[in-house]
Amino acid sequence: MSPSEAFNAGAAFARLASEVQNVEQLQRQLHAEPRVSGNEDDTLARLMNELPDSFQRETLTGNIGILRLGRPGVSVAIRAEMDALPIVEQTGLPWAASNGAMHACGHDVHMAALVAVARTLALTVPLPVPLVGILQPREEVGESGAHDVVRSGVLAAQQVGAVVGAHLQPALDSLAYSCTPGPVNAAADEFKLVITGRPAHGAYPHHASDALLAASAFVVSCQQIVARNTDPTMSAVLTVGTIHAGGSPNAIPEEATVTGTIRTMMEPQRQMIHTRLRQVASGVATAHDCTVRLEIRRGEPILENDAELAVGIGRHLGAQGYEVLEFRSYGSDDFAFYASAARAVMIFTGMPAASGNLHASTFAPDERAVGRVATAMLTGYLVSAQVLAGGGTMQAANPSGIEKPGRRK
CATH class of the missing domain: 3.30.70.360 (Alpha-Beta Plaits)
Structure with a gap:
């Protein structure tokens, strides 16, 4: 029996629902205390402390955090961005930031979701392939943190075979997902x-x-x-x-x-x-x-989703009952640097349009956003692991307790 066949995806999704609830306060704390690009050191320290002892931890120059769970060998990485924007928040949330910076692009949600996935996988063994977590600084500025991660050689050192990213996207206001093959960001x-x-x-x-x-x-x-x-x-x-x-x-x-x-x-x-x-x-x-x-x-390159990974993730999300749409944006993301160095896939995660636009002072993700992003990350990890392990079956599972999107009319 291969590692991918031995792994119980249904149990992982069931556990994820509990872990998402456990990181709700973390997400609010991260939102209330944002750090702009280049000043993510205390955010990185907080995230490192939130992870189980079973994770190996490494800090690279420039506030880059690398986490690893599992045996030696080819791994799947999940990226979460840590930096905020220099925007004065006007959401009126009880946990709104008050230091002149703001997580107006959902990075607080992405970080909390990665912690939930990491805790889930630490308790759900054996893993099909090792997990590498990338806690990335400076996504919002030209001095790209992703570029520095790739340039550091850590992807090769960690034998990263695929990189998964997930990003909130209010344009998918039906709460759908999108992991379109080929170019998705400019x-x-x-x-x-x-x-x-x-x-x-x-x-x-x-x-x-x-x-x-x-x-x-x-x-x-x-x-x-x-x-x-x-x-x-x-x-x-x-x-x-x-x-x-x-x-x-x-x-x-x-x-x-x-x-x-x-x-x-x-x-x-x-x-x-x-x-x-x-x-x-x-x-x-x-x-x-x-x-x-x-x-x-020249800034971020074109972000091209690996076709095999994107199609596989889309099929699995669809099998779970989620709506999966084709979506591309002329926005950019430095996740593209990972896609230029390894197989990679960006999963856009829908949210209510009423939550506001990205980079707006009124941007306020709904309370179930962490669960949807965590579902995208875990699905991306499992499908990528299956592909890298050379096949095997993966049980389609309904992640109990995590909201399903409504169908677009």
Whole structure:
């Protein structure tokens, strides 16, 4: 009998329902005491203390926590992000944060869910494959914690064969799940354009090379890159977020700065937009007798779900009676760095739309969100373990006590 066949998934889900109740207070404490990116050290210490003694613990530079349960060999990792956003909370919850930061993206829920899953698996043996927990800092900023985890070599050291992530998603307001194969989150790059011209009095424009006018032409031309260079069935997003120039209404400024973001779902498309952006910048500058400097910072890569894992997880969730929908977003997540280094799957977990939008000061997950995320994580672990172990059967189970979503009408 293989390890995956010996493992009782039904017992694991039944135990998970109890552990979810046990971490309710933890989730509220994490929510009330958020830490912004780079300052997660006490959050990491709290989470480490919440885990059973059977877990091996390792702390890496930069507030990265690595946990391991089980024998040596190929493992499945589950990621939970620890950082909060610099947002003043306005939810009115009794456990609302009051330190100028906020878990406005559900990371408190993700952390509590991982603790519930870890406690469950520590009490449900034998494991089909070892579990590795990744307590990750800095998901919300450009200095990506996931990138640092991958770069550290710890995935190879822990023999991680698959990585599972779960994220709350209010767009799935029927409380459905989604683990669509292939690209599910966009690459997120940023650009900064600085155009330099020749300043002049506003009454004498013929004496100037107008950097602000050139920047305005650049902003308009940017929108044509997507409109006229991408297949409309495989779209992209190019957004200008800021434009800064000048300091007086009657003076033509010497310099103008434009910044924005590029979101793409395919690498060739990503490269094409970078190239066209440089061409547009150069052409606009030449046409307006200005000079230009364009910087493009590559951010998170495209997040592509492993097809075998995604299909297997979707089937198992469906067999448990959950609604499973196809969903993709031009948002980004540094979980994509794990997907570039190992087999990986991101499971989007529905929540009521009334809970608010991600990154909003009023974002307030419902009381059963931890259970739904924990169900996604445990299902992801079990299906990944089955695949890595080379097959075997896994009992479909109804996780007693954990809310099932309603059907979309």
